[in-house]
Amino acid sequence: MSGIRIDGLVKQWGDMRAVDEVSFSVGEGTLTVLLGPSGCGKSTILRLIAGLESADGGRVRIGGDDVTRLDPARRRVSMVFQSYALFPHLDVRENILFGLKVRRVDASEREARLVEAAKMVGLESLLHRKPAQLSGGQRQRVALARTIVSKQPVCLMDEPLSNLDAKLRAEMRDEIHRLQRELNLTMLYVTHDQIEAMSMADQVVLLRDGRIEQIGEPAWLYEHPQSEFAAQFLGTPPMNVLPLSSIDATVAGADGAAKLGVRPEKLRLADTGLPVEVAAVDYMGAETVLRLVHRGRALMARVEGRTHVAPGDTLHVAWDPADVHLFDERGRRVRDRKA
Amino acid sequence: MGPTSNIMRHVYGWLLLTPAAILLIGFTHYPTVATVYESLFSKGSAIRPSRFIGAGNYESMMEDPIFWKVLSNNLWFAIGTIPTSVALAIGMALLVNRALPGRSLLRLAYFTPTILPMIAVANIWLFFYSPDIGLIDRLLGLFGLPGHNWLGDPDTVLPAIIVMTIWKEAGFFMIFYLAALQHLPPELKEAARLEGASRWYYFRRVVFPLLMPTTLFVLINAVLNSFKLVDHLFVLTKGGPDNASNLLLYYIYETAFSYFDTNYAATLTAVLLAILAVLALAQFFLLDKRIHYR
Numbered sequence: 001m002s003g004i005r006i007d008g009l010v011k012q013w014g015d016m017r018a019v020d021e022v023s024f025s026v027g028e029g030t031l032t033v034l035l036g037p038s039g040c041g042k043s044t045i046l047r048l049i050a051g052l053e054s055a056d057g058g059r060v061r062i063g064g065d066d067v068t069r070l071d072p073a074r075r076r077v078s079m080v081f082q083s084y085a086l087f088p089h090l091d092v093r094e095n096i097l098f099g100l101k102v103r104r105v106d107a108s109e110r111e112a113r114l115v116e117a118a119k120m121v122g123l124e125s126l127l128h129r130k131p132a133q134l135s136g137g138q139r140q141r142v143a144l145a146r147t148i149v150s151k152q153p154v155c156l157m158d159e160p161l162s163n164l165d166a167k168l169r170a171e172m173r174d175e176i177h178r179l180q181r182e183l184n185l186t187m188l189y190v191t192h193d194q195i196e197a198m199s200m201a202d203q204v205v206l207l208r209d210g211r212i213e214q215i216g217e218p219a220w221l222y223e224h225p226q227s228e229f230a231a232q233f234l235g236t237p238p239m240n241v242l243p244l245s246s247i248d249a250t251v252a253g254a255d256g257a258a259k260l261g262v263r264p265e266k267l268r269l270a271d272t273g274l275p276v277e278v279a280a281v282d283y284m285g286a287e288t289v290l291r292l293v294h295r296g297r298a299l300m301a302r303v304e305g306r307t308h309v310a311p312g313d314t315l316h317v318a319w320d321p322a323d324v325h326l327f328d329e330r331g332r333r334v335r336d337r338k339a
Numbered sequence: 340m341g342p343t344s345n346i347m348r349h350v351y352g353w354l355l356l357t358p359a360a361i362l363l364i365g366f367t368h369y370p371t372v373a374t375v376y377e378s379l380f381s382k383g384s385a386i387r388p389s390r391f392i393g394a395g396n397y398e399s400m401m402e403d404p405i406f407w408k409v410l411s412n413n414l415w416f417a418i419g420t421i422p423t424s425v426a427l428a429i430g431m432a433l434l435v436n437r438a439l440p441g442r443s444l445l446r447l448a449y450f451t452p453t454i455l456p457m458i459a460v461a462n463i464w465l466f467f468y469s470p471d472i473g474l475i476d477r478l479l480g481l482f483g484l485p486g487h488n489w490l491g492d493p494d495t496v497l498p499a500i501i502v503m504t505i506w507k508e509a510g511f512f513m514i515f516y517l518a519a520l521q522h523l524p525p526e527l528k529e530a531a532r533l534e535g536a537s538r539w540y541y542f543r544r545v546v547f548p549l550l551m552p553t554t555l556f557v558l559i560n561a562v563l564n565s566f567k568l569v570d571h572l573f574v575l576t577k578g579g580p581d582n583a584s585n586l587l588l589y590y591i592y593e594t595a596f597s598y599f600d601t602n603y604a605a606t607l608t609a610v611l612l613a614i615l616a617v618l619a620l621a622q623f624f625l626l627d628k629r630i631h632y633r
Contacts, residue, residue, distance in 0.1 A: 052529050073535025085526035089548045098544075099534035150534075 002063045002076070002153035002186045003028040004049060010057030011044050018044045020210040021058070026203070028063075028153075029184040031177070033197040036207035037233070042190045045207075046156050049188065050079050062154055075154075078147040082159040084139050086131040093127040096145045110149075117148040120179065137168045144179065155180070157189045161196065173200060194234050198222070206230055228259065228331035237264050237289055237300040241327065246295055247274055257326040257334045264289065266323035267301035269309070273318030278311050292317065371612065377605035389602065396606035406607070408582050409590040412497060416586060417565040419501035420508065425557055427505065428512035429550070433542075435513075436520045446517070453511040457570035464503045465490075465575055490576055493583035500571065500584055508564065512557045519553040520546070551630040555622065562618050566611060587611055 004026040011019040019041045026032040034042040047053045049060050051072030060068045067075045078099075086095050096117060100110045118124045121141040131139055140160065147155050160176065161169045177200045180187045191197060197204050198218045206213045206221060214221055214230045225231035225239070232238040241261040276292040276299060288307050292299040301317055309315065326334040378396050383389030400406050435446045452460065467474045468489040476486035489499045523546065531541045569589040572578055578585030578593065585593075588611065595604035 050529075050533060052532070071535070072533050077533070079530070079533055081526045081530065083524060083526050085524065085530040087527060087545055089545075098531070098536075102531070102534045102536045102540060 004032075004154060004186060004188060005061040006045075006049065006058065007061075008058035009045065009048060009055055009060065011041070011048060011053060012056045017210050019048065022207075022210070022212055023058075024205050024212065024215055026186055026188055028186050030202040031180050031185075031187040031189060031200055032203045032205060033201035034188065034190045034205050034207060035194065035197040035233075036192065036213075038192060039209075040207040041210040042192075042207050043158055046079075046158055046188060046190050049075075050077055050156050051075050076152050077154040077156055078150040078152040079156040080143045080147055080158065080160045082162055084131075084143040084163075086139055086142055088131050091128050091130055092123060092134070092142050092145075095131065095142055096123075096149055099146060099150050113149040113151070117145040120148060120182075121145050121175070136164050137172060140164065140172055141175075144176065148179070148183065153186055155185045155187045157187065159190055159192070161191070161193070169196075176200070194236070198234070206233065224333075225261075225325060226333045228261070228327045231261050231325060231327070235263060237302065239263050239325070240267070240299045242294070242297055242299070246297055256328045258329040259327040259331070261325035261327060262319045262323055264300040264302040266319050267299070267317045268319065269301070269303065269307075270316050270318035273316040276315060276317055278309055278313045278315065280311055281307070281309060374605045374608050374612075377602055378609050380602050382600045382602050396603055397610075400603070400606055400610070405582055405585070405590065409578075409585045409587050412583075412585055413566060413587045415497060416501060416504075417562060419498065420504045420565055421558065421561045424505045424509040425512060425554065425561060427509040428557065429516050429547075431509065431513045432516035432520055433546075436517060449510045449513050451510065452507045453514070455507075457507065457568060458574055460503065460507050461571035461574035464499075464506075464571075468499055468575075490584075491580060493580050496576055496580065496584040500575065503571065503575075504565075504568065508561065512561070515553050515557055516550060519550050523549060551626070555626050555630060558626070559619055559622055562622070563615060566615060 006025070007023045009019055009022045010017065022041070022045060024032070034045060036042050044053060048055050049062075051067070051070060055068055058068070059066055062075055062077070087098065090098065093114065096114055097110055100113065105113075114127075115124075118127060121144050123138070123141050123145055126134065126138060131142070134142070140163075143160070157176070161172055164172060173196055176189075179185070180200075189196070189200065201218050203216065204218050204221050205215050208229055213233075214226045221230060222234050225234065228241055232241065239261045240263070241259050243259055244257060247260065274294055276294045278290055279293050279298070280291040282289040282291065283306060286305070288303050288305065290301040290303065290307070290309060292301060299317070328334050379391060379393060380389045381387075381392045381395065431449050435442055435449065439445075455463075470476060470488040470491065471486045473489075475489065479486060487495065489495050527545055528541060531545060536544070566586075566588060569586055569592070572584065572586065572589045576584045578589050582590075587607065591604050591607045591611065594600050594607060
């Protein structure tokens with residue numbers, strides 16, 4: 001049993017509630033991503049679970065045991081820090097073994113775990129290097145190896161990929177995901193990068209200002225955003241959201257709806273529909289993003305491949321009624337319209 | 340590039356170097372060479388002019404009991420002050436690096452002895468050490484203990500001066516350790532905490548090794564200071580009683596300006612310079628290999 005369950009978690013910094021009554025659970029052996037913009041409280045939640053901060057309210061349970069007041073070392077968690085937190089004066093080997101030595105694991109067992117972990121992350125030939133002699137990706141692997149040798153059932157990751165370049169990030173993302181499944185780890189992963197969230201998570205917890213905005217599988221969040229914030233946070237480019245008053249009022253008609261959202265990939269160039277002017281054309285190879293303007297409001301459309309459209313052109317965009325998301329004045333989703 | 344402009348480039352370079360070169364040669368290199376040169380001559384007087392005697396001054400130095408006395412005093416002074424003040428400095432830095440109320444006041448308090456001139460420090464401690472009326476004897480008197488002439492007793496004078504020097508130096512070294520501690524990333528401590536490392540274990544395996552560059556710097560300074568700091572002797576003891584608190588540099592001063600034997604003073608100075616150079620190099624090469632620099 002190693003699932004995580006948190007109930008009504010609160011953390012206060014002076015007058016500011018960094019974490020405001022947050023509750024969710026992470027199933028054993030699954031990967032949950034805490035996603036949100038910076039300052040939304042995601043790292044604080046992770047640190048509360050690790051025990052590096054103390055909660056001002058609520059409970060943390062790991063594997064059914066209440067660990068809210070337990071010492072970090074006894075919570076059966078390992079953690080990977082954004083900076084990796086490698087000890088700069090110790091070589092790779094000593095960095096990996098640090099925790100086992102503290103916990104007085106005997107030497108032969110230590111050695112066996114080291115060999116196994118080094119093999120899993122491909123560090124066998126680098127065991128005697130100092131962190132300063134490693135590349136960013138290799139340092140990340142040392143941090144992962146530290147987690148592997150600890151054999152803790154729960155792994156907490158605090159933006160582990162944000163210091164890597166784009167190519168390496170994709171590679172390490174796969175590697176972390178593979179390790180998580182292979183070792184059947186219960187993993188809580190903090191990031192502000194929606195690509196990491198979408199591609200790895202079994203469950204995404206989207207946070208905003210210390211509260212949960214929406215929680216669910218990545219596809220659910222993408223296809224059924226429960227708020228304007230969720231709709232615009234997930235997806236690049238973000239969803240187009242326009243006040244109903246600014247477009248042809250007959251397009252939609254659900255009760256209480258004030259804004260209409262359509263994802264850029266769902267916009268079609270058409271002969272009739274919403275008249276727009278092309279402000280810019282961003283060609284990206286496999287796709288082209290058109291930046292459009294309708295009565296002073298920006299819209300984006302994503303079309304496949306190359307397009308003949310040029311800045312300054314006027315054209316029309318249309319969409320399928322099934323692809324429309326409606327939000328009320330406060331940005332909450334209005335019940336799906338029957339098509 | 341023509342030959343003229345090439346020459347001009349050299350002229351320009353030398354002009355830039357000149358001010359520093361003049362100062363270094365005039366006040367460091369020339370005096371050093373002159374000192375060694377002087378030490379090869381006998382003491383001159385009105386009837387017997389100074390003459391070249393080679394290593395003669397060095398030979399008589401080897402037979403000078405006061406030289407050996409001040410050298411061993413200096414050794415004890417260094418052994419007495421350096422480890423204790425460095426350990427205290429680390430301890431104080433660790434203490435004021437934590438979040439605690441009145442932290443900046445405490446930092447200032449620890450640093451105060453450093454900003455005082457050595458002469459002022461000596462005057463303060465003269466008041467502490469005075470027999471009968473001094474602070475220490477008054478405190479002892481409260482408990483009915485007899486007073487003691489701390490600076491007048493050959494057995495206690497050197498320890499008394501060592502204590503005072505530690506008081507003066509520890510705060511200074513603390514500042515360097517504090518700066519180094521504030522450069523340690525807090526995640527290191529958190530990573531250690533998650534593994535259950537005790538404070539002492541974390542200090543021994545992580546903090547102390549990462550402070551080694553600071554420790555080397557502080558040690559070199561401390562060793563140099565143990566030979567360089569003699570201001571307090573002028574106020575407190577003048578090297579007495581019976582040279583019990585005399586240190587090498589003060590002995591050089593006495594030789595030159597009380598006994599007017601500048602040639603012997605030059606000899607002692609050359610030896611002091613050699614000792615300092617050897618110590619600095621030894622520390623540098625021995626410790627450097629074991630230090631992790633970021």
